[in-house]
Every structure is written in C-alpha cells, then in structure tokens.
Amino acid sequence: xxxxxxxxxxxxxxxxxxxxxxxxxxxxxxxxxxxxxxxxxxxxxxxxxxxxxxxxxxxxxxxxxxxxxxxxxxxxxxxxxxxxxxxxxxxxxxxxxxxxxxxxxxxxxxxxxxxxxxxxxxxxxxxxxxxxxxxxxxxxx
Amino acid sequence: xxxxxxxxxxxxxxxxxxxxxxxxxxxxxxxxxxxxxxxxxxxxxxxxxxxxxxxxxxxxxxxxxxxxxxxxxxxxxxxxxxxxxxxxxxxxxxxxxxxxxxxxxxxxxxxxxxxxxxxxxxxxxxxxxxxxxxxxxxxxxxxxxxxxxxxxxxxxxxxxxxxxxxxxxxxxxxxxxxxxxxxxxxxxxxxxxxxxxxxxxxxxxxxxxxxxxxxxxxxxxxxxxxxxxxxxxxxxxxxxxxxxxxxxxxxxxxxxxxxxxxxxxxxxxxxxxxxxxxxxxxxxxxxxxxxxxxxxxxxxxxxxxxxxxxxxxxxxxxxxxxxxxxxxxxxxxxxxxxxxxxxxxxxxxxxxxxxxxxxxxxxxxxxxxxxxxxxxxxxxxxxxxxxxxxxxxxxxxxxxxxxxxxxxxxxxxxxxxxxxxxxxxxxxxxxxxxxxxxxxxxxxxxxxxxxxxxxxxxxxxxxxxxxxxxxxxxxxxxxxxxxxxxxxxxxxxxxxxxxxxxxxxxxxxxxxxxxxxxxxxxxxxxxxxxxxxxxxxxxxxxxxxxxxxxxxxxxxxxxxxxxxxxxxxxxxxxxxxxxxxxxxxxxxxxxxxxxxxxxxxxxxxxxxxxx
Numbered sequence: 001x002x003x004x005x006x007x008x009x010x011x012x013x014x015x016x017x018x019x020x021x022x023x024x025x026x027x028x029x030x031x032x033x034x035x036x037x038x039x040x041x042x043x044x045x046x047x048x049x050x051x052x053x054x055x056x057x058x059x060x061x062x063x064x065x066x067x068x069x070x071x072x073x074x075x076x077x078x079x080x081x082x083x084x085x086x087x088x089x090x091x092x093x094x095x096x097x098x099x100x101x102x103x104x105x106x107x108x109x110x111x112x113x114x115x116x117x118x119x120x121x122x123x124x125x126x127x128x129x130x131x132x133x134x135x136x137x138x139x140x141x
Numbered sequence: 142x143x144x145x146x147x148x149x150x151x152x153x154x155x156x157x158x159x160x161x162x163x164x165x166x167x168x169x170x171x172x173x174x175x176x177x178x179x180x181x182x183x184x185x186x187x188x189x190x191x192x193x194x195x196x197x198x199x200x201x202x203x204x205x206x207x208x209x210x211x212x213x214x215x216x217x218x219x220x221x222x223x224x225x226x227x228x229x230x231x232x233x234x235x236x237x238x239x240x241x242x243x244x245x246x247x248x249x250x251x252x253x254x255x256x257x258x259x260x261x262x263x264x265x266x267x268x269x270x271x272x273x274x275x276x277x278x279x280x281x282x283x284x285x286x287x288x289x290x291x292x293x294x295x296x297x298x299x300x301x302x303x304x305x306x307x308x309x310x311x312x313x314x315x316x317x318x319x320x321x322x323x324x325x326x327x328x329x330x331x332x333x334x335x336x337x338x339x340x341x342x343x344x345x346x347x348x349x350x351x352x353x354x355x356x357x358x359x360x361x362x363x364x365x366x367x368x369x370x371x372x373x374x375x376x377x378x379x380x381x382x383x384x385x386x387x388x389x390x391x392x393x394x395x396x397x398x399x400x401x402x403x404x405x406x407x408x409x410x411x412x413x414x415x416x417x418x419x420x421x422x423x424x425x426x427x428x429x430x431x432x433x434x435x436x437x438x439x440x441x442x443x444x445x446x447x448x449x450x451x452x453x454x455x456x457x458x459x460x461x462x463x464x465x466x467x468x469x470x471x472x473x474x475x476x477x478x479x480x481x482x483x484x485x486x487x488x489x490x491x492x493x494x495x496x497x498x499x500x501x502x503x504x505x506x507x508x509x510x511x512x513x514x515x516x517x518x519x520x521x522x523x524x525x526x527x528x529x530x531x532x533x534x535x536x537x538x539x540x541x542x543x544x545x546x547x548x549x550x551x552x553x554x555x556x557x558x559x560x561x562x563x564x565x566x567x568x569x570x571x572x573x574x575x576x577x578x579x580x581x582x583x584x585x586x587x588x589x590x591x592x593x594x595x596x597x598x599x600x601x602x603x604x605x606x607x608x609x610x611x612x613x614x615x616x617x618x619x620x621x622x623x624x625x626x627x628x629x630x631x632x633x634x635x636x637x638x639x640x641x642x643x644x645x646x647x648x649x650x651x652x653x654x655x656x657x658x659x660x661x662x663x664x665x666x667x668x669x670x671x672x673x674x675x676x677x678x679x680x681x682x683x684x685x686x687x688x689x690x691x692x693x694x695x696x697x698x699x700x701x702x703x704x705x706x707x708x709x710x711x712x713x714x715x716x717x718x719x720x721x722x723x724x725x726x727x728x729x730x731x732x733x734x735x736x737x738x739x740x741x742x743x744x745x746x747x748x749x750x751x752x
Contacts, residue, residue: 081508121505
C-alpha cells in the first residue's frame with residue numbers, strides 16, 4: 001500500500017505543477033529576473049544604459065542605443081540587412097536617427113554594403129555600428 | 142474612502158505584500174491608517190525631492206489632490222527628476238496587450254502568458270524599441286516540487302519589470318517558437334499617464350505570486366483598471382485567471398480594442414517560407430542549411446535570382462531555428478543549466494556565444510550570399526489563424542451523457558475545469574494541443590439504481606505539433622487519472638492510471654492529422670500482483686475537420702501488460718463531434734474495448750457545454 005500512497009502524492013503534485021497560468025521560469029522570465037534584480041530602485045535598471053545610477057540624465061552618444069540594439073539582435077539585424085529591409089533594420093535605423101525620407105535608401109545601402117558592415121561572422125555590435133556609420137558617410141545620407 | 146484606484150485593493154486587504162509599499166504599519170489592511178499616513182507625509186519635505194512621498198507615490202498624490210480638492214499651492218514644491226526622466230524615456234502614448242500563445246513543453250507556460258507594451262507614436266519609434274511591462278514570479282531557480290508548492294501557495298515574490306519589446310520577441314517568437322498576438326487598446330494619454338504613475342509606485346514593490354489567481358494576467362488587468370477604473374476588468378476573476386480569459390475580458394469591454402496583430406513564430410516563418418517553394422527548391426535550401434552542399438552548387442546556381450533569394454532566406458532562417466531547437470532540447474533535458482541564462486539574454490548567434498562556430502560561419506556565408514542577390518526583401522505575407530485566442534471556446538466544460546457499456550446503460554455527468562481537448566472546436570487554439578485539468582465524472586445506472594463515482598482525470602496532455610520537411614518536433618502525451626476499469630462482469634474497481642508516450646504527427650491532407658505514439662502505462666490497484674501493473678504499447682489516431690462544425694476521429698490503442706497481470710488491453714473506436722453553437726456541442730463515441738476482462742462495446746452520446 002505504500003506505493004499507492006507515494007503515487008497519490010505524485011499525482012497531486014503533478015496536478016499542482018501544471019496549474020500555473022503564466023510563464024514563470026521560462027527563458028523570457030529568466031531574462032527579466034536579471035533586469036528586475038536591479039529594479040529595487042525603480043529607475044536604475046531601466047535607465048542604466050542612458051544615465052547614471054541616481055537617475056540624473058547624462059548626455060551619451062546616440063550610438064550607444066544603436067550598439068545596444070545591435071548587440072541583442074545581431075542575428076536578426078544581419079538577416080534584415082542581407083535582404084535590404086525588415087523590422088529590425090527599421091528599428092536600427094531609428095536608433096541611428098536616420099531620417100524617414102532616407103530610410104529606403106539606407107536599407108538598400110545596407111544590403112549592397114553587407115560585407116563591409118558585417119566583415120566576418122565575428123563582427124561585434126560596436127563594429128557593426130561604426131561600419132554602418134562609415135557606409136552612411138560615404139554615401140552621404 | 143476606498144483603496145482600490147491606488148492600491149489595487151481587494152476588499153480591505155491590499156494585494157501588495159511588500160511592507161515598504163505602505164507608509165503606515167497597518168497599511169496592508171487599513172486603508173484609513175494608510176490614507177492618514179500618506180496625507181501627512183505629502184507635507185514633509187526632504188533634502189532630496191526624489192525621496193519624498195510625492196515623488197515616490199505620484200499616483201496617490203494625483204488621486205488625493207483630485208478627490209480632496211487639494212490646492213497645488215498648499216503642498217511643498219517637488220522636483221521629481223527621476224520620475225520625470227523615467228517618463229520621458231518611456232514616452233508612451235499607447236498600450237498593447239501581448240499574448241504569446243502556450244508552449245506545452247514547459248509546465249509554466251502551458252496557458253500562455255501576457256504582458257503589456259508601452260507604445261510610442263509609430264513615426265517616432267518602431268514597436269521593437271518600445272518598452273514592455275511584465276509581472277512575473279521570482280523563483281530563484283527552484284524546480285520541481287518546491288517550485289510547484291511555492292507557486293501555488295504564494296511563496297515567491299511577484300514583481301513588475303520593464304524590458305524592451307525586442308528582447309521579448311526574441312525570447313518567445315525566435316527561441317521558444319511561440320506565435321504572438323498583439324491587442325492594441327484604446328486608452329487616452331491621460332489614462333496612460335495615470336497607469337504609468339501607478340506603475341512607478343509598483344515597480345519596487347513585491348506581491349506574493351499565486352500561479353492560479355494572482356498571476357501575470359490578473360495583475361496586468363489590475364494595472365489596466367487603474368487607467369480606466371470604470372471598466373473594472375478584474376471583476377469576473379475570483380478563482381483563476383488564464384491569460385486567454387483575461388484577453389477575453391479586454392476584447393469584451395466596449396470600445397477598448399483597436400486592432401489585433403499576429404506575429405508568427407520563427408517555426409511558422411520557416412514553414413511558410415518552405416510552403417512558398419517547390420519541393421526541389423526546398424531540398425536545396427535544406428541541403429545548404431545543413432552544409433551538405435555549398436553556394437557553388439550547380440543546381441542552386443541555375444535558379445533565377447528570385448528563387449535563389451528565397452532559398453537562401455529559408456536556409457538562413459532554418460539554421461537559426463535548428464539552433465533554437467537544440468537549445469530548447471538541452472534545456473528540457475536539463476543538460477546545460479547555464480544555457481538557461483544564455484538563452485534569455487543572448488541569441489544563439491550573438492557575438493558572445495561562439496558555442497557553434499561552424500553554424501556561425503555557415504549562417505554568415507548564407508546571408509552574405511543573399512546580400513549579393515539583386516532582389517529586394519521578399520514580401521513574406523503570413524496570414525494568421527482565422528480565429529484569435531480570445532475567439533475560441535471557453536475553457537470550462539460540463540458534459541451530460543447517455544452511454545451503453547455492454548450490458549449496462551448509464552447516465553453520466555462530467556465537469557472539466559480547463560481547458561481544451563483535441564475534439565473541442567479548434568478555432569482560436571493551437572492545433573494538436575490538448576490540455577485538460579481536473580475532470581471528475583459521476584455515473585448513474587438506472588437499471589440497478591446505482592450511483593457511482595466514475596473517474597477523475599487530474600491531468601491529460603497531448604502535444605502533437607505537425608512535422609514537415611523542415612520542422613520536425615516530437616509529439617508527446619501524459620496523463621494521470623483515478624478511474625474504473627472493467628475486470629470480470631460487474632467488477633469495475635477504481636485504480637490509479639498513469640500514462641506517458643512519445644510520438645510523431647503529420648498532416649495527411651489539408652484537414653486530416655495523423656499521430657502515432659509509443660506508450661507506457663502504470664496502474665495501481667489491489668487487483669494486481671504487488672498492487673501494481675506495468676504495460677507498454679502504442680496508439681494511433683486520425684482526426685479530420687470535415688466541416689467547420691464537424692470533427693471526426695478514428696483511434697486505436699493496444700497495451701500489453703507484462704507486470705502485475707498478463708493481459709492485452711485494446712481499444713478501437715471512432716468519435717464524431719458536431720458543434721451546435723459557440724459554446725455547445727454534441728459528441729458521439731463508439732468503441733470496441735478490452736480492459737482487464739472480456740471485450741465489450743461502448744457507446745456514448747453526450748451534450749457538452751462550455752462556460
């Protein structure tokens with residue numbers, strides 16, 4: 001009969017385990033717990049990249065945002081640049097403050113100059129941004 | 142004087158469990174004490190304005206000055222620089238509720254998840270750069286039993302957190318291959334501002350997280366109630382709040398829904414891209430992605446530009462998809478716990494993870510080759526499912542059935558707490574996913590005037606995603622129940638019944654899906670030697686959507702018991718389901734069965750109502 005008791009407990013736990021309605025330990029939440037670990041002071045985690053810890057606004061180069069975006073979306077950004085369009089290259093253009101009127105030109109430019117922006121499979125986010133800047137400067141947009 | 146607009150109060154106890162959220166020591170249960178303490182401290186000036194109550198609790202200030210008609214001049218003047226900077230950065234003027242659909246492979250995300258996106262004017266910022274607000278439990282890496290108990294009993298702190306939308310898309314859509322639904326809501330700028338001020342108050346606070354009721358979806362509704370209290374979105378959630386039901390609360394609210402957008406997962410994108418190509422082109426793409434051929438391949442190079450572009454795009458997406466699948470498998474098997482963190486934070490092909498150099502180089506070459514093809518970005522139009530998750534049937538179900546198990550007639554009543562089975566109308570649900578919890582059934586035998594407890598299914602899950610040439614997930618099933626099985630005539634003892642199996646599923650025609658499983662079973666009853674019986678066997682099923690309101694299925698199962706009893710059990714049957722209305726259906730089931738006695742014919746006709 002002991003086996004029966006053990007299984008009763010297992011069944012109850014199984015039922016309990018599967019009741020949750022939201023993501024709790026999935027990858028996305030893992031990522032968010034990292035962020036929120038710092039949110040004891042509401043402003044810090046959120047603004048860490050663009051300001052000092054005490055929330056005072058500090059002037060930062062606009063490309064910091066572009067680098068951050070490229071860092072966490074390198075793969076998707078690269079795919080978009082290879083085809084000359086898409087959501088990620090559009091967001092990237094916004095972080096680089098590229099004029100709306102020149103966006104299509106920028107997408108085409110990114111495609112034709114793909115291997116100057118992504119020189120190899122190891123090109124990092126900082127290089128991607130500075131290479132993109134160079135390509136933009138040469139083309140004069 | 143009531144609490145709720147500011148404190149998310151439920152009766153007289155606040156749902157917030159963090160003592161620092163309250164200015165009065167009795168604040169959690171006494172709105173009066175908290176109100177007095179708050180009012181008093183609004184007039185206290187501190188050397189740093191950012192630490193004053195006014196800057197820490199701006200929503201309380203706004204609400205109190207409005208309802209008590211306090212003159213601005215009566216209060217000290219505050220410079221809440223942190224708050225203002227935060228608001229500037231968010232720059233939100235719209236709200237969208239995001240619903241990534243369920244993923245059965247993870248117990249914690251079976252019902253899906255919801256979070257809120259703080260939108261900005263489209264011309265200013267693309268969606269990917271918007272911030273999102275999520276509410277999640279902080280489980281400190283616990284797993285298994287303690288995870289389940291703590292989650293159920295409120296043992297984990299729940300917190301609101303902010304994250305850019307692009308990291309969420311990456312995590313759900315690319316890594317976990319979950320389609321996402323974006324419900325754009327109609328809130329005014331003033332309403333959004335009051336929501337943000339309240340969010341500012343809540344960010345540092347914690348709640349005790351309860352999986353079932355005070356979960357992510359419920360807390361987001363509560364937050365939205367702050368923006369427009371008269372909608373009272375939380376009013377119908379007492380016991381549980383599944384994400385789909387909370388979305389329904391939003392879409393049911395008059396005039397709240399502006400627009401719905403479907404964002405396909407990476408798996409969906411790969412499948413759609415493949416479907417757009419002829420089979421020989423698909424084969425080239427797969428061979429390129431697996432490194433079996435390279436870009437100098439003759440067959441590949443004789444294709445015209447447009448086809449070559451599409452082949453390369455598919456191949457590149459497939460490399461990324463494969464990488465994500467491998468990571469998920471590793472995680473599922475618990476092989477690489479470190480990957481947990483890598484997965485959420487960094488994409489497989491990030492500069493920081495060179496775990497797979499070969500894949501990295503291959504992907505780079507595919508994309509570089511694609512950039513040389515003089516064809517602009519293809520317009521991959523993916524039309525989402527015809528029905529949204531909020532348009533599906535409701536999760537709870539009650540059934541009344543008449544049945545005939547040779548030689549007895551019976552009437553049965555059963556109830557299901559949640560959520561969906563393979564024969565329920567599939568509109569709004571993921572095809573091939575069954576998720577059922579707590580399903581008790583009672584029978585009445587009129588000829589014997591006998592009332593019996595028949596069974597209770599605690600859990601019954603089938604995950605049967607479809608395989609194709611590119612996407613090849615496994616199907617699995619698991620169930621735990623207490624139910625009666627037929628031995629000799631009239632002897633139907635109750636016993637524990639656990640089953641688990643793994644299999645594969647394919648789409649045979651446009652409307653027919655076939656699955657095959659290898660199964661094991663454990664039964665516990667004192668009818669068996671040592672009270673336990675073990676079996677191994679298999680099951681096949683065919684389910685066809687004949688018309689929009691008619692589902693037909695055929696199934697066969699055989700189990701060989703080798704421990705506890707020597708017996709072959711089998712079941713061969715057919716199910717027909719006819720939809721009557723949005724929330725009702727008639728189901729007819731006929732099967733030839735053999736359990737632990739002689740074979741018998743079982744026929745059932747039932748009326749099922751969803752509510």
